[in-house]
Amino acid sequence: MRSIADLGWLTPPSADFAEQCQALAADASRGDLGAELARLATHTLDARQARRLARAIKRIGEAGGDLTPLSPFRLAVHSNATFDFVADHLPAAAARHGVALELILLPFDQVMQEALDPASQTNQTGVDAILLALDHDWFGLASPALDDPGGALAAAVGRLIALIDALAANTSATLILSTVASPPMSLFGSLDARAPGSPRALVGALNAQIVALAQERGALLIDTHALAEQVGTERWFDPVQHLTYKLPFASALGAIYGDWLGRLLGAARGKARKCLVLDLDNTLWGGVVGDDGVEGLILGAGSARGESFLAVQKFALAMKARGVILAVCSKNDDAVARGAFENHPEMALKLADIAVFQANWLDKPSNLEAIAKALDIGLDALVLLDDNPAERAQVRAALPMIAVPELPVDPAWFASTLAAAGYFEAVGFSREDRLRAASYAADAHRAQVKATTRDLGDYLTSLDMRLAAAPFDAAGRTRIAQLINKTNQFNLTTRRYSESEVAAFEADPASITLQVRLADRFGDLGMIGVAIAKVREADGVREAAVDSWLMSCRVLGRGVEEAMLFLLLERAAAAGAARVVAQYRPTPKNAMVRDLLDRLGFARVAEDSSGVRDYQLAVRKGPLDAPPMRITRPAAWDRDLLP
């Protein structure tokens, strides 16, 4: 069962999480403490791990360590239950949302006494905010009040007002009010909704008054009722834990409650995210527009998948309407990507909704930096929605301050997962918010990407790539033909062959054929590359002439093209060829490989007026650095010719 209580948009902590916490706490002089704490907090932490991180934060704070960019926040909590176990989650959750939290838990169920005593802890220790985490019990609404519902409600509200007034008299701290979860035990059943004295109706009426009070008194509000409703009140109220330990709600929900509170504190400190950056292929629509074409995309009514992607677009539009800036970051050809926005009839998002539109073949971290710069906002204001786990891992590794939600494989969950992650928490909604999206001239601006080479060494190694190469065979034939016929972008010559023509290459002793599969730590990507070369004699020299070379764009920038060249050279050498010759034949869609052969070290020997380029490369030992992956080949392949 998928539940928001599991915070599935976060990644699990690494095995050495405890050691990392310790290492940070041990050196309060480091300059990156705040950023590192925030990074460590951005994982699915259980209560023990969250406490470890909380201890590290506390120790660093006590040692006078610099917690920038986290904003300090002192929070006092009044609760009529045992809040310690909830509190265990709070500092980590707050750090996740940009806040260095210092907690003061007030004595159990001493709410009114503490508030009324000017010398009490709350009133003495200048706190930034006071959270009133009170449940239906405290409000006296655990039992029905059928005879005098109005009186019971008035007493409950009166109690809260008395508390607020007492606190206001003794402290200037911001108040955080909380709505109340409605216990699942019913009195009449469905009639509870219509019986004003039922606990359910009383809690409903109380919550309306709490919301109004928050508005009136300028207090913040945590909507505990909404949270309990989302996880299910049956789960929220755990009778064993409540009766035995006086827990306010089930211990397993501490992490999500903490995250909700963390978002609120973050938003109050201006740390909420401001910009939603969207990937395109298989995130905003199903399919790869460069290969499948606009007409081949899965989007909109008619299929569950199509509706899933439409739901993502509609969520993005709803976010835009409330002031979140939208941007696009996709490995795509710019014109092709824009074409989908302009020409697909089911697109809910239009180019005019997008402030910055980055569709190119450079790495995503560089593009995200360009987006932040163009919008003049921090990288920590960005959220990236991307279906590709390898891209997500790369962005997290390079720019950990960007929020990158984990996504389930099934796109039906994309929109709800993004919504549940709460990146865009707000504590107010103003006219300026309404106008913001428009004020960022939403002209799908193309931002200049700083052309720095990013060292991807560790990241590529961490992907644990396994590449399996083989000549064409009967088992691969269908997929080979499919790739040959649908790959438009990473395709040097765009020659199309039927399955029987593929079979002919397979049988031809003068043809070098290569099919390549890739797996990484995120899963098996299947066959992702195909190459064909013909061995021939030219000017008395034996050469391998590349007829076709194509690859799935999903694996771009991971050293796979280098590995394929490596294998091609190996096969060419085994066939006795002294050089490899290759051609780039331009099409409207394959501009991304125009300079591929230059980049791989081929010499350009000719270029005609139509842009066809001829290249050659001598077959020699050790032409390339070993690609960052494990390569397996058939046993029959001679591999001694090259390292």
Next chain:
Amino acid sequence: MDRTAIRAKVQEILRDVVDDEDVIITDDTVAEDVVDWDSTNHVRLIVAIEEEFHIRFETDEITKPESVGDLVDLIQAKLAA
């Protein structure tokens, strides 16, 4: 799961809960023997044990164990059930 393995796991959790990597427990250990094994940390311990072993204690079970040995027996019985 045998008692030794369960007790080792309980020790690991307890070390985490009381923030002391040197705590060593035996079947005869009681809460008073361990610094910071107070009532609040006892709840943390029980909740963490429930999560770790994927078990749930009932109300009257939670209050019963008086020593680590009792607790290990209870966990073993719950795992077998």
